[in-house]
Amino acid sequence: MLRIDLGSRVSVYEQIANGLRAELVSGKFSPGEKFPTVRALAINLGVHHNTVAEAYRQLANEGWLELRRHHGAIVRERDKPAAGPDTMERFKRPLEELIAKGLADGLTPQLLAGEMIEAARRLGGKIFP
Amino acid sequence: MLRIDLGSRVSVYEQIANGLRAELVSGKFSPGEKFPTVRALAINLGVHHNTVAEAYRQLANEGWLELRRHHGAIVRERDKPAAGPDTMERFKRPLEELIAKGLADGLTPQLLAGEMIEAARRLGGKIFP
DNA sequence: GACATTTGTATATTAATGATGTACAAACTA
DNA sequence: TAGTTTGTACATCATTAATATACAAATGTC
Numbered sequence: 026m027l028r029i030d031l032g033s034r035v036s037v038y039e040q041i042a043n044g045l046r047a048e049l050v051s052g053k054f055s056p057g058e059k060f061p062t063v064r065a066l067a068i069n070l071g072v073h074h075n076t077v078a079e080a081y082r083q084l085a086n087e088g089w090l091e092l093r094r095h096h097g098a099i100v101r102e103r104d105k106p107a108a109g110p111d112t113m114e115r116f117k118r119p120l121e122e123l124i125a126k127g128l129a130d131g132l133t134p135q136l137l138a139g140e141m142i143e144a145a146r147r148l149g150g151k152i153f154p
Numbered sequence: 155m156l157r158i159d160l161g162s163r164v165s166v167y168e169q170i171a172n173g174l175r176a177e178l179v180s181g182k183f184s185p186g187e188k189f190p191t192v193r194a195l196a197i198n199l200g201v202h203h204n205t206v207a208e209a210y211r212q213l214a215n216e217g218w219l220e221l222r223r224h225h226g227a228i229v230r231e232r233d234k235p236a237a238g239p240d241t242m243e244r245f246k247r248p249l250e251e252l253i254a255k256g257l258a259d260g261l262t263p264q265l266l267a268g269e270m271i272e273a274a275r276r277l278g279g280k281i282f283p
Numbered sequence: 284g285a286c287a288t289t290t291g292t293a294t295a296t297t298a299a300t301g302a303t304g305t306a307c308a309a310a311c312t313a
Numbered sequence: 314t315a316g317t318t319t320g321t322a323c324a325t326c327a328t329t330a331a332t333a334t335a336c337a338a339a340t341g342t343c
Binding site for chain 4: 062063074075078081082092093094095096097098122
């Protein structure tokens with residue numbers, strides 16, 4: 026289940042959104058499925074329900090959720106957007122910085138590469154066409 | 155050269171530290187080499203020199219720089235720390251979230267995997283032993 | 284050697300952001 | 314119908330970021 030790292034530099038609502046997005050991408054949820062209510066998830070995570078609501082709003086903005094008042098959050102059918110030329114560029118920067126942190130902490134390029142391939146497979150399915 | 159993204163959610167001083175760390179990891183600088191002064195880099199980036207100083211302090215804490223008063227920042231000889239079992243764990247979370255964002259934006263697992271391998275090679279050298 | 288300049292640092296201030304407390308209006312439930 | 318549950322809106326408080334300003338020590342120039 027989703028876990029909140031209070032020591033992290035990224036805000037709690039963003040941690041929630043990031044974690045849920047990863048699960049959504051991996052296909053863990055089907056369209057039409059209901060998400061836990063903001064209050065239920067808030068209690069589960071030990072945060073305020075407004076914080077969860079903010080995360081849901083972000084995911085709704087990205088097209089993942091339909092957020093109907095008094096009905097809870099429902100997983101939407103979402104067509105994958107087309108990646109423009111800048112999409113990969115936006116991806117490169119944080120990727121490089123993340124890898125640099127890993128290497129600085131003593132991880133080897135081999136370990137990193139293995140884990141990255143593994144994670145891409147876990148989230149996105151096939152890698153080698 | 156290093157660029158600051160004002161629209162980014164990560165703070166400016168952290169962007170600077172991240173970018174410089176990536177260059178340090180890649181071996182672009184040699185021990186003993188001098189970094190630009192906080193004021194010079196600040197003007198270059200269009201930020202306040204205290205912001206650059208904060209980034210330098212972070213890198214000094216990580217062992218990358220020696221920060222002697224009135225002398226500027228000097229690249230240190232730094233022995234790679236040993237990666238504990240938790241090191242990889244700390245790496246996994248942000249990696250998954252980053253990959254999820256890429257996939258959500260329309261990038262394919264193949265593209266992502268290729269770019270990740272490429273970046274690991276660029277920063278860390280050999281990947282296949 | 285005297286003196287202006289250059290260096291990183293320390294402190295105060297201001298603005299922005301995050302997380303929570305509280306209240307509310309609409310929909311469901313019994 | 315009455316009470317509960319839902320996402321939302323608004324106010325508040327604390328933390329963080331970025332800057333302005335001043336300072337003390339080292340360097341360079343004459």
